[in-house]
Amino acid sequence: MLGGPEAEAFRARPAVTGCAIILRSHIGHKRADRKLSANADDRLDHVKRSPPMCGRYRLTRRRLAEIEQYYGIDDTAGLEVCERQFNIPPREMAPIVLGAKGRRRLMAGLWSLMPPWAEALEHVNKVSTFNAKAETLLQRPSFRNAFLKRRCLVPAEAFYEWVGPKGKKQPLNIARRDGKLLSMAGLFSFWKPASSKGRPLLTFTVVTITPNRWMSRIHDRMPVLLQDDEVDVWLNPAVSDPDRPGSFLKAPPEDFLESHAVDKNLLNSGLIDAPECAADTGVDYEPLLRTRA
DNA sequence: CCAGACGTTGTT
DNA sequence: GTCTGG
DNA sequence: CCAGACGTTGTT
DNA sequence: GTCTGG
Numbered sequence: 001m002l003g004g005p006e007a008e009a010f011r012a013r014p015a016v017t018g019c020a021i022i023l024r025s026h027i028g029h030k031r032a033d034r035k036l037s038a039n040a041d042d043r044l045d046h047v048k049r050s051p052p053m054c055g056r057y058r059l060t061r062r063r064l065a066e067i068e069q070y071y072g073i074d075d076t077a078g079l080e081v082c083e084r085q086f087n088i089p090p091r092e093m094a095p096i097v098l099g100a101k102g103r104r105r106l107m108a109g110l111w112s113l114m115p116p117w118a119e120a121l122e123h124v125n126k127v128s129t130f131n132a133k134a135e136t137l138l139q140r141p142s143f144r145n146a147f148l149k150r151r152c153l154v155p156a157e158a159f160y161e162w163v164g165p166k167g168k169k170q171p172l173n174i175a176r177r178d179g180k181l182l183s184m185a186g187l188f189s190f191w192k193p194a195s196s197k198g199r200p201l202l203t204f205t206v207v208t209i210t211p212n213r214w215m216s217r218i219h220d221r222m223p224v225l226l227q228d229d230e231v232d233v234w235l236n237p238a239v240s241d242p243d244r245p246g247s248f249l250k251a252p253p254e255d256f257l258e259s260h261a262v263d264k265n266l267l268n269s270g271l272i273d274a275p276e277c278a279a280d281t282g283v284d285y286e287p288l289l290r291t292r293a
Numbered sequence: 294c295c296a297g298a299c300g301t302t303g304t305t
Numbered sequence: 306g307t308c309t310g311g
Numbered sequence: 312c313c314a315g316a317c318g319t320t321g322t323t
Numbered sequence: 324g325t326c327t328g329g
Contacts, residue, residue, distance in 0.1 A: 053302065055312030089312065089329050115299070117306055125327065128300045130312090141299050141307050162312070166304075169313075208301080221302070268313050270329045 053221035054131055054184070054206050056267070057159040058173075058278060059094060060085040063181075067155055070181050071097050071104050071231075078108040078202075086277040087160075089270045090130035096186055096204050097153035099235030109152075109202035114191035115142045132187060134209045134224055134249040143205070146187035151234055153226070154184040154206050158278065160267055161218050161259075164288035171267040172218060172259045172285060173278060183231055185224035185249065212251035217289040218259070225252045261285045 059067075067073065084092045090111050098105045112124035113132070124130075129142055137147040158175035159182065176182055185207040190200035211222040226234050230248050233239050261283035266272045 053312080055301090057312095084329085087312095087329090091327095092329070113300095115306085117299080123299095126300095127298085128302095131301055133301070136300095139308090143300090144307085160312070171312085205300095219302095264313095269315090270313055273329090 053161070053219055054159055054208055054223040055090055056171075056270070057088050057154075057156045057184075058086050059088065059156050060275075063157065067095070067106065067181065071106070071153065071155065073097070073104045073106045075103060076106045079106065081108050084273050086275055087267060087270065087273045091124055095155065096188060096202070097155060097183075097235075098188065099152070099232075107202055109188060109204040111205075112203060113142065113146060113187060113189055113205035114201070114203040116189065116191065118191065119193060129205055131208050131221075132205045133221075134185075134207050137187075137207070137249075143187060146189055146205075148237060150188050151237060152186040152188040152204055153231065153235065154186040154204060154223075156182040156184055158182070159184070159223060160262065163218055163285055163290075169264065169268060170283065170285050170288055171262050171264055173262045173280070174215075174218070174257055174259045176256060177258045180228075182223075183226040183228075185226055185234055207249065209249055209251055212254055212256075214254045214257060215251065222251060224249050225256065227252065 068076070079095055081093045082095055084094065088094050088111070092111055093108045094111055095106050096109045098107055110124075111130050113129040114121070114123060115129075127142070132140070132143045132147075137143050158173045160171050161174055162169040162171050164170045186204045187207065188202060188204040191203050192198060192200040207224045208221045209224050211219060215222045226248075233248060260280040262277060262279065263281050266274060266277050
């Protein structure tokens, strides 16, 4: 797997882009239909549209071999469309681990879950679906069936989180203390427009939970980070405790993670995808952390 | 019943 | 498709 | 997630 | 303020 042709394709991404660019050109192309829902949106004053958490992370190609080894991947597909590595934002393509039928596949997916009834990719510009709250997975039409039947892993070297007041936001790199890969709990779907005869688009979301004590200094949500022995259970719903399907949706141990400051000029815009995004700037962010109640 | 939403969490 | 709001 | 834009026409 | 783009 280490030096296979697909691995090569993954490393040497083509100059001419694939789906990602096509997707981007589709998303946001049509805006006329927003007028139709404007009145309805105005009435939803209890549903605020705001940025969710866990909205940026890192997964680099140089660790592909480790990814394959760590998850026991026996097949990879379409990874060349994953353009981002060091600074991956929502609605970009990124690799996820599917565990269907005992096989572990690493496939490129769009970071924003498309529900089956969505008519067009613009859906993800109207309804935020790149995070899903663990507490309400069974209640949300957008996530319920995916939670019951279509779970995945979202592998990450680190995720980024911001601390401090608006205008002075300081990004932090949050990773495992032991240096291993993070396994964020995810849900996936294969989506295509009703009229389309093309190949469906794989899409995914990252499940979030209330944070542990360590993480609560930084934020009031965190991604569900599966422990090594929870990965199989998550991927295979049939094995999950049927009475408490979400019993392993919990925050990790207090000593699981570590953090360091990263360059806000590189991270904040979302445009830059460079190796330096991971570098510790040495900035003292302690004063920016939340004071616990 | 029909119409319309369907989602996240920060900040003041 | 399924749920909520009216 | 944050940064940065924020617009129009017609027609079926 | 709210949406899109990356």
